[in-house]
Amino acid sequence: MLDIFRKKGKGIIDSSKAILSELIPGQKAFIQCISDDCKGIERQRLMDLGFIPGSLVEVEVRSPFRDPTAYRIKGGLIALRKNQASKIQISLVS
Amino acid sequence: MSLLKLRYAPKDCENCPVHDKLNLQKLGVNAGNSDYVIALAGNPNTGKSTIFNALTGLRQHTGNWTGKTVARSEGSYQFHNKKYKVVDLPGTYSLISSSPEEEIARNFVLFGKPDVTIIVVDATRLERNLNLALQMLEISSRAIICLNLIDEAEKKGIRIDKKVLSRDLGVPVVFTVAREQTGIHELLASIEQIALSEEPIKSRDLYDIDPKIAGPIHELNSSIRADFPFLPNSKWLATRLLDNDESIINSFKNGEISHLYANLNDRAEFSENTGVHRILSEAEVLKKRLPEDFHDKLVYRTFSEAEKISSKATLKPGEKKRFNLDLFLDKIFINPLLGYPVMLVLFAFMFWVTIEGANVPSAFLFDLLVGTIHPFLAELGRSMHMPWWLNGLLFDGIYLATAWVVSVMLPPMAIFFPMFTLLEDFGYLPRVAFNMDNLFKKAGAHGKQVMTMMMGFGCNAAGVVATRIIDSPRERLIAIITNNFALCNGRWPTQILVATIFIGALVPAHLAGFVSAMAVVGVALLGVFLTFLISWGLSNTVLKGQPSVFSLELPPYRIPKFWQTLYTSIIDRTIFVLWRAVVFALPAGATIWLISNIEISGAPIAVHLIDFLDPVGWFLGLNGIILVAYIVAIPANEIVIPTILMLIVLMTGVQGYGEGTGVIFETESIISLEAILKNGGWTLLTAVNLMLFSLIHNPCSTTIFTIYKETKSVKWTLVSSFLPIVLGILVTASIAVVWRIMV
Numbered sequence: 001m002l003d004i005f006r007k008k009g010k011g012i013i014d015s016s017k018a019i020l021s022e023l024i025p026g027q028k029a030f031i032q033c034i035s036d037d038c039k040g041i042e043r044q045r046l047m048d049l050g051f052i053p054g055s056l057v058e059v060e061v062r063s064p065f066r067d068p069t070a071y072r073i074k075g076g077l078i079a080l081r082k083n084q085a086s087k088i089q090i091s092l093v094s
Numbered sequence: 095m096s097l098l099k100l101r102y103a104p105k106d107c108e109n110c111p112v113h114d115k116l117n118l119q120k121l122g123v124n125a126g127n128s129d130y131v132i133a134l135a136g137n138p139n140t141g142k143s144t145i146f147n148a149l150t151g152l153r154q155h156t157g158n159w160t161g162k163t164v165a166r167s168e169g170s171y172q173f174h175n176k177k178y179k180v181v182d183l184p185g186t187y188s189l190i191s192s193s194p195e196e197e198i199a200r201n202f203v204l205f206g207k208p209d210v211t212i213i214v215v216d217a218t219r220l221e222r223n224l225n226l227a228l229q230m231l232e233i234s235s236r237a238i239i240c241l242n243l244i245d246e247a248e249k250k251g252i253r254i255d256k257k258v259l260s261r262d263l264g265v266p267v268v269f270t271v272a273r274e275q276t277g278i279h280e281l282l283a284s285i286e287q288i289a290l291s292e293e294p295i296k297s298r299d300l301y302d303i304d305p306k307i308a309g310p311i312h313e314l315n316s317s318i319r320a321d322f323p324f325l326p327n328s329k330w331l332a333t334r335l336l337d338n339d340e341s342i343i344n345s346f347k348n349g350e351i352s353h354l355y356a357n358l359n360d361r362a363e364f365s366e367n368t369g370v371h372r373i374l375s376e377a378e379v380l381k382k383r384l385p386e387d388f389h390d391k392l393v394y395r396t397f398s399e400a401e402k403i404s405s406k407a408t409l410k411p412g413e414k415k416r417f418n419l420d421l422f423l424d425k426i427f428i429n430p431l432l433g434y435p436v437m438l439v440l441f442a443f444m445f446w447v448t449i450e451g452a453n454v455p456s457a458f459l460f461d462l463l464v465g466t467i468h469p470f471l472a473e474l475g476r477s478m479h480m481p482w483w484l485n486g487l488l489f490d491g492i493y494l495a496t497a498w499v500v501s502v503m504l505p506p507m508a509i510f511f512p513m514f515t516l517l518e519d520f521g522y523l524p525r526v527a528f529n530m531d532n533l534f535k536k537a538g539a540h541g542k543q544v545m546t547m548m549m550g551f552g553c554n555a556a557g558v559v560a561t562r563i564i565d566s567p568r569e570r571l572i573a574i575i576t577n578n579f580a581l582c583n584g585r586w587p588t589q590i591l592v593a594t595i596f597i598g599a600l601v602p603a604h605l606a607g608f609v610s611a612m613a614v615v616g617v618a619l620l621g622v623f624l625t626f627l628i629s630w631g632l633s634n635t636v637l638k639g640q641p642s643v644f645s646l647e648l649p650p651y652r653i654p655k656f657w658q659t660l661y662t663s664i665i666d667r668t669i670f671v672l673w674r675a676v677v678f679a680l681p682a683g684a685t686i687w688l689i690s691n692i693e694i695s696g697a698p699i700a701v702h703l704i705d706f707l708d709p710v711g712w713f714l715g716l717n718g719i720i721l722v723a724y725i726v727a728i729p730a731n732e733i734v735i736p737t738i739l740m741l742i743v744l745m746t747g748v749q750g751y752g753e754g755t756g757v758i759f760e761t762e763s764i765i766s767l768e769a770i771l772k773n774g775g776w777t778l779l780t781a782v783n784l785m786l787f788s789l790i791h792n793p794c795s796t797t798i799f800t801i802y803k804e805t806k807s808v809k810w811t812l813v814s815s816f817l818p819i820v821l822g823i824l825v826t827a828s829i830a831v832v833w834r835i836m837v
Binding site for chain 2: 034041042043044045046047048049050052053054055060061062063064065067068070074075076077078079080081084
């Protein structure tokens with residue numbers, strides 16, 4: 001899956017595709033890729049937390065100000081701020 | 095391979111455990127006379143510290159918040175007459191993102207070569223945790239997977255096949271419920287088995303998904319093996335070199351990598367070997383053949399293997415619909431309407447219990463230490479014909495100040511810290527961070543800062559230590575510098591006392607209690623406001639920078655073990671903080687006594703100091719006495735009020751109070767206290783500014799010392815000390831000016 005995506009998008013966020021920060025509670029999605037402008041330790045940390053291509057993700061709870069949001073991913077509950085979640089591209093599971 | 099076997103002939107091995115004594119020492123661990131060294135690794139929040147406690151019997155605190163063990167803790171135990179040293183490594187998610195914690199954990203397992211590495215895995219989140227486990231196994235095969243929280247997993251309908259998991263990972267798997275001591279014996283036996291075994295360290299091969307990355311790794315690995323046949327984990331090293339891992343490249347350059355060898359002869363051979371350059375340049379060439387996203391592919395490779403192994407070993411992967419006590423609790427604690435009120439009520443309750451609950455034990459301790467033991471000691475000194483000055487210095491100065499600090503500080507802390515710890519173990523505190531993050535984000539800070547502030551309300555030194563949970567250096571520094579604005583336990587008594595006498599008196603008697611309580615709450619809230627303001631200011635000036643990565647794991651809720659929590663939080667928080675405070679109270683007591691008793695040109699030093707500082711005090715709407723008290727009480731805020739009283743009596747010569755020059759005291763009643771303070775010329779302005787100054791001044795010396803230990807930087811220690819005092823001077827001086835114009 002990683003390869004297919006890489007060939008097409010080269011990790012540049014395609015505006016026609018969904019991004020994680022737009023996922024709403026109740027929806028599920030697969031992670032597609034992390035944007036190329038998310039580099040270094042930030043990218044690594046996201047991947048360590050399980051945000052890697054192919055992972056199933058859903059919104060579990062949003063903080064009262066709607067940012068950050070806690071995502072259920074690989075059995076853990078991980079909170080990300082909106083600006084980070086917007087760097088992760090997803091494909092919705094219908 | 096046959097050569098390798100020879101090196102580890104049984105005869106050699108008996109005298110030479112795997113662990114590298116010299117290198118361990120360099121890594122800060124004294125293997126001492128222990129026979130084996132055991133490393134404890136794992137993701138944050140997997141119960142690693144509980145395993146550590148179960149093994150060593152030590153009561154290391156085990157919070158239900160991510161990233162508790164940042165520094166290493168060590169302990170030891172005996173099993174079948176062999177001594178084992180256990181080193182608890184920081185909890186990490188991975189070993190390759192070069193954060194300091196990850197480097198500590200990785201270097202320890204790589205260069206320290208522990209005889210056994212225990213990898214603690216949370217059974218409820220097997221796949222996620224296997225990511226780290228696989229990375230560890232790539233470094234050393236002398237490992238055990240300790241599958242903890244197996245009871246929670248069963249409750250969630252997750253059943254794991256031990257045999258399959260053990261077969262696929264190539265190391266023993268032990269099931270444990272560390273909280274209940276279940277499986278610990280089996281773990282001990284497994285550790286022994288591996289410790290005694292002569293198997294050399296090997297590297298577990300990861301299955302390669304992609305030939306484009308497998309090829310170069312394989313090529314470099316072959317070259318490394320050709321030049322350095324005795325290097326274990328050569329494939330892992332090849333991968334790290336290709337991934338541009340600075341610290342591994344450096345360890346090749348400076349020869350540190352030779353420590354991976356089993357014995358010294360081989361190391362000598364290594365330094366003579368000129369292959370290092372060739373290998374490094376070969377790595378450079380091979381890198382060009384690698385795909386751009388090599389690093390991502392490596393991470394992906396580990397994760398996909400983790401997924402494969404976990405799905406094979408999990409019999410019923412979460413079939414039961416998670417009832418979701420967790421989700422239910424989160425709906426309450428993170429509710430837009432309920433979340434904040436619940437939080438406020440919980441914390442208000444916690445502070446109320448602390449203040450109310452501390453009264454009786456404080457009075458008891460005070461009676462005992464000051465009322466009974468102090469006169470006894472003074473009498474003892476006299477009966478031993480001690481010179482008056484020695485008696486005074488020892489008992490009226492040093493002993494009394496220390497007794498004071500203990501009786502004022504110990505009860506509230508022994509109540510506050512266990513309550514805080516219960517909330518922490520329950521898993522509530524990360525939710526607070528989650529709720530509050532938005533505000534902290536606007537101030538350029540990290541949501542976890544709120545947890546360190548909460549801790550600061552107990553004790554700022556403990557709050558500063560707690561900032562270790564913030565993994566980005568910039569945000570952590572902000573949290574350290576601003577922690578002092580969390581009004582600590584040591585300052586509450588001053589606030590409450592002054593508010594009761596001066597603010598409560600402004601309103602009718604039946605409202606006095608409420609109004610003075612609100613005044614104290616107001617000061618505490620001002621502290622919170624200043625925390626945000628200063629955080630914002632710092633992150634827009636000296637600590638400018640992109641907010642670093644924010645990630646916060648919300649752990650599952652867990653019912654805390656009440657008695658254990660009580661015990662551990664008293665042992666490692668209360669006693670720790672109290673001990674530091676006592677160490678600093680000793681010289682403060684001596685100083686207070688000395689400046690009131692040593693006379694220079696007819697008057698005690700204290701009087702000269704007070705006269706000298708009086709104009710400054712007036713300018714700040716305070717007075718010289720308050721400033722002198724604050725200076726001598728830098729070690730401990732608890733003794734500010736008693737020192738002020740003692741100094742007023744010294745200055746004004748009012749009769750009937752205290753027990754002699756330089757003897758700090760407290761009055762029996764609020765009324766006589768009021769009389770003393772009014773006698774000292776105190777007005778409402780003095781009271782208001784004293785309350786503000788008590789919030790906004792330098793941290794106590796215990797905290798300053800802790801800041802230095804945590805930041806290892808003189809510069810930031812100075813900033814943390816002087817920023818609040820300058821701010822305090824500005825605030826009190828401007829209020830004094832306005833007040834004098836208006837009133």
